[in-house]
Amino acid sequence: MLIKTEGFVLKNKKYAETDSMLTLFTRMVGKVNVIAKGARRPKSNLLAGIQPFCYSDFVLYKGRSLYTVSQCEAKKIFYEIREDLDCLSYGAYLLELVEAVTNEGQTNNRLFNLLGKTLSIITNKDIELQTIVRAFELKLLFYSGFKPHLTSCVNCNAQQFKQIRFSVEEGGIICPQCFQVDPFATKISETAVRLANYLLNKDIIEIQKLKVNETLNKELKIILKKYIMVHINKYQFKSLEMLDKL
Numbered sequence: 666m667l668i669k670t671e672g673f674v675l676k677n678k679k680y681a682e683t684d685s686m687l688t689l690f691t692r693m694v695g696k697v698n699v700i701a702k703g704a705r706r707p708k709s710n711l712l713a714g715i716q717p718f719c720y721s722d723f724v725l726y727k728g729r730s731l732y733t734v735s736q737c738e739a740k741k742i743f744y745e746i747r748e749d750l751d752c753l754s755y756g757a758y759l760l761e762l763v764e765a766v767t768n769e770g771q772t773n774n775r776l777f778n779l780l781g782k783t784l785s786i787i788t789n790k791d792i793e794l795q796t797i798v799r800a801f802e803l804k805l806l807f808y809s810g811f812k813p814h815l816t817s818c819v820n821c822n823a824q825q826f827k828q829i830r831f832s833v834e835e836g837g838i839i840c841p842q843c844f845q846v847d848p849f850a851t852k853i854s855e856t857a858v859r860l861a862n863y864l865l866n867k868d869i870i871e872i873q874k875l876k877v878n879e880t881l882n883k884e885l886k887i888i889l890k891k892y893i894m895v896h897i898n899k900y901q902f903k904s905l906e907m908l909d910k911l
């Protein structure tokens with residue numbers, strides 16, 4: 666069976682002598698592992714479209730147990746991402762996140778569109794990379810069914826309260842009356858909650874104009890890091906380890 670689909674290359678690994686094993690996030694079949702036969706030969710006509718970050722048109726052949734690439738044509742290569750180390754590391758982080766939340770055979774068009782827009786935005790020199798990454802994390806959680814509850818107390822639904830804590834376990838903010846449900850919940854400022862809601866709901870194209878105070882961004886970063894670990898069950902990101910070593 667042949668499947669024609671657009672897709673992002675999340676990973677490209679060596680496979681056998683001259684082949685590559687790709688992990689793609691496609692519009693038609695979600696995440697899928699495919700073999701690109703002969704792709705490691707210098708003259709392979711697949712080469713251009715199968716590097717990580719490539720957005721390409723694929724024709725995939727579905728065999729009994731494996732997919733192989735029949736044709737591939739690069740639509741957008743995102744060269745600029747590789748030119749800056751921060752950009753490259755965060756770009757790689759976005760791909761790792763997508764790989765972690767997607768399932769084989771399950772499409773996710775909202776996440777697909779978000780990834781395309783975000784990869785374009787992060788090559789722009791005027792944006793705050795950190796803010797875009799926070800927005801991407803929140804939206805990815807939303808589109809993959811792990812949206813944190815940020816509009817009322819996740820436990821009792823109270824609407825307005827001054828002291829706010831964020832409970833990773835409960836999956837959202839809690840009010841002082843409910844602090845006892847999670848002794849490990851951490852303090853979160855009202856501004857950080859408002860920012861998170863804004864990042865969740867605004868189009869990422871709009872968000873690229875936003876300037877966020879560094880302390881506020883950091884506050885959200887720490888909370889989201891824990892939330893991502895627990896809810897998508899991923900504790901290590903190679904891309905982030907690279908950044909920490911710089």
Ligand SMILES: [Zn+2]
Nearest residue numbers: 818821840843
């Ligand atoms: Zn409550």
